[in-house]
Amino acid sequence: MLPSVRARLRQSFQRHCAELPVPNYKRYIDSIEQILSLPGLDQVVYMVCDNLNYQILYASDSTNLFGFATNGEASPGPADVARYHSLLTTDHADYSFLADSWHLSLHDRLPQEQRVNSQAVHCGMKFSRPDGRTGRLLAVSHFVEPDANNLPRIVLVIMQDVAHLIKGDHYWMRATFGEQNERVFCYLSHQREALEIDILSVREKEVLRCLHKGKDSKEIAQQLGITVETVQKHRRNMLARTGARDTTALLQLAIWCSLL
Template sequence: MQENSLRKMQDADFLYKKIVAMSSSFFIDDTIGEVERFREEANLLLNGIRGTDAVIGIFDHLNYTPVLEVGEKEFWGELPEVPQAERMIQIMSLLEKEYLTFFTDSVKWFTGVLEDIPFEHRMNIQIFHCGIRYKLLDGKPICLFSKGSPIHYDENRKFNYTFNYVQNINHLLKKNFREYWIRISHGENSEYVHTFHSQDKLYSNKDLLSVREKEILKLIADDLDTKEIAEKLYISINTVGNHRGNMIDKLGVRDSTALVQMAKMAGMI
């Protein structure tokens, strides 16, 4: 299940590159010109990774609404038909009660972050959200991980549309983890990072994981055990264990395997 989560993310990244290439011929004055043709061609591409645990689409940030969704009925269930402008309100109605302020809080923060990014750093922007919980009409719990990547920039390197990949990661997170976190990376090598974690309510220009934690996590991903990692980094076994536990707690994942998967999905390693 966890390997499948990462594979779908890799497939989505591959399709994103195709969508970006395709979108250049459809945008006119920073809006989608031939919407229906764009929708048809994007649907053909996105159908390749549709499934019951993921929904893929294109989101309009000016009007705060999806202009294209693939796999939405399998993912969200049979919801009543509503006008496109009301789609996000419908999805927000499924939020569990402790997350009701997520959208307003995250949009406010996200807007501020984008405004503060200098022109020369406005490239390779990626937006990750993790841990938002919903309950579908049939009672099924959904815990979201999403990745958004701009598909079109204007002359000031501002964007109106993102390619969005959203997946149910209920199987990767601890049931009692009721927090959420956001990560934005950008720059020529995605070297600049902005984060928010609901546990401490802190907005930061530092990553969710420290340099040392990432170093240890990469070795975990390379299948080294705790003793081997301790010897390689000249630290104690207890120190390795403490770092591992801190990373698991911070990201809210179930175990070390889920930790590696989540870090890769969110671009941290």
């Protein structure tokens, strides 16, 4: 992203965000390091970011995923954030600008009392891995430490490569707000649409829950009172919208993205 564009986004956020010192984010790091010490998580990267100053305050080791030997606390500033964005492939290079501007617009339009319990999922962004392969990034973010205007100061981000689950060329974003997640927004890159709807409909989620229980199309149709053809149509629509490779991949993404 052009530095001037990034600067404008940062200035826009600063106009809305109360001027407060950086919260004590170190309490999050202890639990992070305990989780990442578990086996099988060497391909997962966890970050703690300062939303106001656009800085990475903490990053777990990202050598395997991104090729950066970062591990621990740091205050590298926007330049270090740009290093991660530089890994995006050409066809997804617009992601960083669209993601930041989209989230900023959502906080702008929401009343203060609904800017709570905010979470976001960004899925399918193409990036270059250290071994030369193209990865597909899944980033799950939790926004914490709200200021006086209920704007999040700290963002906790978990990232991993889900290329084995994705076959579509697009990426998508989903954001939820409110104590009961009552405000839901999504963005689909191939449609260039930002909508106040969920990426999956209520009926599609019902089908998804049945699939998660191991039911086949006929059993789902009987339970929901719809035809087998309708069940299959819902399944195809969910695969197309999420970019999932197959039903098994769809279920795994749904679990990680809190769609189940």
